[in-house]
Structures are given as C-alpha cells and as structure tokens.
Amino acid sequence: MIHKTSWIWDDRFLRHNTGKIQYVFEGGETVEPCDEFENKHRMNVIKEMIEKSGLVHHLVRQSPYEASDEDLLRVHTKNHIGHVQKACEAETREVGPEAYASAETEGIARLSAGAVMKAVDTVMESETISKVYAQIRPPGHHASSDQAMGFCFYNNVAVGAAYAIEHYGLKRVAILDWDVHHGNGTQDIFYERDDVLVISIHEEDYFPLESGQVYEIGQGKGEGYNVNIPVPSLTGDEGYQYVFESIIAPVISQFEPELIIISAGQDANALDPISRLMVTREGFKYMANKVRELAETYCEGRLIVAQEGGYNLAYLPIATMGVIEGLTGVDVNWKDPHVLPHRTTPTALFQAVDNVVNYQKRFWKFAEKESFC
Incomplete structure (x- = not known):
C-alpha cells in the first residue's frame, strides 16, 4: 500500500553557507581542506535522488514558511534569538560551538523551523x-533553548512540537531522534515536560560527550519522558531492529502519541565519515516503516520526518531513499551498490539494550500497564 506523503523543500535552504573546515596553527597559518560536513551539497544529492529515482511521483511538493519570533519563543529564549540574529548580521562565522553561519543563516534557520510547522x-x-x-537545513537537534551548537541554530522539531501542542491542542507528542549524535538540545527543551516524549538512539560516548546517558530520564513532571539509548559502534541494521522492538516501539505504544516527529539524521549510515554504526538503506527503511506502523496505530498516521545530519555525499541520498521508502511504502527498483555482507551484531549490544530496558522501566510511568517487555 502506498501512503500519500508530502515533501517540503525550498531552494533557499542552499543559501545557508557554513564555509570550509579550518585548521589554524600557531602564527596564524590556516589549512582549509574541504567544505564543512554540513553543506549545501547534502541537500542537492538528496533532492536529485528523490527526483531521478521516481520517488518524486509519489510525493506532494510543498513549500515552507518562516517561523516568527512568537513561534521560536515557545522553545527558545529571547536572548538566544537576538544573539543568532546579531551574529549573522555581523557575519560572525561561529555562532555557537561548531555552529557555523553566514549572513543569511538566521533567516534560513527560521525557514527550517517553519518547515516543520508547515508539516x-x-x-x-x-x-x-x-x-x-521535510528536507531542511540547517539541522536543529543540538540547539537548546539558549545555545546554538553543532550546525544547529533553532531546534526545528522542538518548534514544531510546541506549535502542535499550542496551536492544535495536542496533549501528547513523541519525538524520536535517530541521528547518530545525541539530540541534547531537544532533551534540554523538554526535560521537565510530560506532554512531549523524547527518545534518542545514538552512538554512545560520542557527541556531545557530556550528554545522552541512560540515566538522563527527565526531571519533575518530565521524569520518565526522556529515553536515551546509547548504542556501541558497529550496531548495524540488526542491532537497530532489536532496539526498536525492545524499547522504542513499546515505549511509544504506552505513550500513545497524537503525533510523531522524527529527527532523521542519516549519519548512522555505513559510510558516514563521522559515525561508526554501519546502518544501511534497508535499516533506515525498516525504521521508517516501523514508526509509520506505530503512527497508523496510535495517531491516525500523523508522522513527520525532519532531516538532521548525514554527511557522506555518496551514501546519504541512498540512506534517505530508504527512509522515504519506509515512509511511503514505495520500493524503488534499484540495487544499492554499497550493500554490506551480513554481519553479526555484537553481543554487547543486546546486553546494553537489555540494561536500558531494565533501568528505564522504573521511570516509564506514563501508562498504567505494568509491563510491556
């Protein structure tokens, strides 16, 4: 069955310029070996894959709009918005830790957040x-309420979730973050709230180093509504499936969301330069399909996939193809030239997931069911 799906895109996303990677040495000498990992070419190859694979014929093209101050203030501080605006106006390159900008970045960041609102x-x-x-950039999940970070300026999915709650009166929104890096900004924004369930599966002890631990479970009303699943290197498709079946699907089933939003960073892919998790097109297809099934069961099919990371220009479009295949139910008749031989998931992964389940079951209190495992 093919599921009618919107594709949000705007050529203006290409105008956000992150510049070159820079290595500065004593004395001021600089080496600039290549473009920053987060660059406009990522969007071009995804767009080209959508159009030339035939997926475009199963998508309804839509345009985004810019988030207003009112929209951003639902999750960000006034000082943060002002800082991003002033830094971009002054053409300051690094607005926050590893958050590289150009003069047009602030407006494009509003467009990226507004795209999730349009969704x-x-x-x-x-x-x-x-x-x-939503094929958007800059990404957003590292942006906290008052800090730009890691290529992110405004937290796109957080803006969208808060908008859904305030504008449409939703009581329960689930955000699933499968970017290879921990969604620390999203966690920060909703850490004390019980109307937004935040689940992040990410590579353990990676980026940011100080966040994403299993014991970070929320605080106050939000205790139990923040679920971190740090997984070891080489987890792969089989390991991700185990995580989805053991933790993600049961938790979403208990929460019974009215809307699911995915922070979809395809940087867990097997060829990504800043990841070691070895997920293939088939793995991403499985994940999107599984969440689509959950959305159809619990929230009338309402599911938004918002682009985050993914930095290998050869495999990012393939991994994203897998996501869109799972989202739409369309199978593209094309063989992945980078298919890996079957490999066994490390035993440590299964033990690690079981430990997460056993630890967090004490805090999964948003349903009356005693057990789901």
Missing part, C-alpha cells in the same frame, strides 16, 4: 496527507 499544519489539516518528509 504539522499538513498532517493536522489535510484530509489525504498524514505523512511528511
């Missing part, structure tokens, strides 16, 4: 479209 409008108001792929 919310679509799934809440359309009678025929309940699924959206």
